[in-house]
Amino acid sequence: MENVFIMDHPLIQHKISMLRDYQTGTNEFRKLVEEIAVLMGYEAFRDLPMEEVEVTTPIETCKTPMISGKKLAVVPILRAGLGMVNGILTLVPSAKVGHIGLYRDPETHEPREYYCKLPESIGQRLVTVVDPMLATGGSAVAAIDFIKERGGKQIKFLCIIGAPEGIKRLREAHPDVQIYCGHVDRELNANAYICPGLGDAGDRIFGTK
Ligand code: PRP
Ligand code: URA
Numbered sequence: 001m002e003n004v005f006i007m008d009h010p011l012i013q014h015k016i017s018m019l020r021d022y023q024t025g026t027n028e029f030r031k032l033v034e035e036i037a038v039l040m041g042y043e044a045f046r047d048l049p050m051e052e053v054e055v056t057t058p059i060e061t062c063k064t065p066m067i068s069g070k071k072l073a074v075v076p077i078l079r080a081g082l083g084m085v086n087g088i089l090t091l092v093p094s095a096k097v098g099h100i101g102l103y104r105d106p107e108t109h110e111p112r113e114y115y116c117k118l119p120e121s122i123g124q125r126l127v128t129v130v131d132p133m134l135a136t137g138g139s140a141v142a143a144i145d146f147i148k149e150r151g152g153k154q155i156k157f158l159c160i161i162g163a164p165e166g167i168k169r170l171r172e173a174h175p176d177v178q179i180y181c182g183h184v185d186r187e188l189n190a191n192a193y194i195c196p197g198l199g200d201a202g203d204r205i206f207g208t209k
Helices: 010-020 026-047 082-091 138-149 164-173 201-206
Strands: 004-006 050-056 061-067 071-078 099-104 111-117 125-130 154-162 178-184
Touching: 010 026, 010 154, 010 178, 026 082, 026 125, 026 154, 026 178, 026 201, 071 082, 071 138, 082 125, 082 154, 082 201, 099 138, 111 138, 125 138, 138 154, 138 164, 154 164, 164 178
Parallel strands: 004 178, 071 099, 071 125, 125 154, 154 178
Antiparallel strands: 050 061, 099 111
């Protein structure tokens, strides 16, 4: 599927299996989410623009590639997306961080916004939206709607687990957005939870119920 990239790397798959285990505690879960974000970010940033710069080594001066001055932003969808931010910042430490607060209405499962603060000149940045879970796709679509309304143009979306329903909805709403997904699970259940999934990512990252 165009603009959908499934991360089938063994390290990512192994760590996702550890996340799924209901016996994995908060501390380990949080570390795994961050580690997976590093591995996924490594893949997702493969197409960052490069430029040749002149560098003088102890031997001689040469032309050598570096990432060009592209401005970057990471935007977690609160709360669970916060768990992926430090992983991305490990790779691109100078990226600015925006926040979009959404929660799913327990009855309708549709997202409700409670917070949005994005870095300035969002239209000139490569915006990487992060959220471990893409279930119905409502939250991802709404977050990307906000970013585009505020001028965002070049957007990537990173999720650790996606449901087929969510990938389809996000693809249809925002076909220009590159979706990076750690694993595509089977389906959603009647409560719009991903099966087999890993439960409620926010609760497991923050140790709430
Ligand atoms: C979870 C998850 C996504 C959303 C995915 O957040 O982190 O943001 O659900 O579901 P969707 O694709 O059906 O919109 P939740 O609303 O539980 O909030 P939380 O991160 O604060 O726990
Ligand atoms: N949000 C989660 O945290 N888990 C799911 O399975 C679905 C939405």
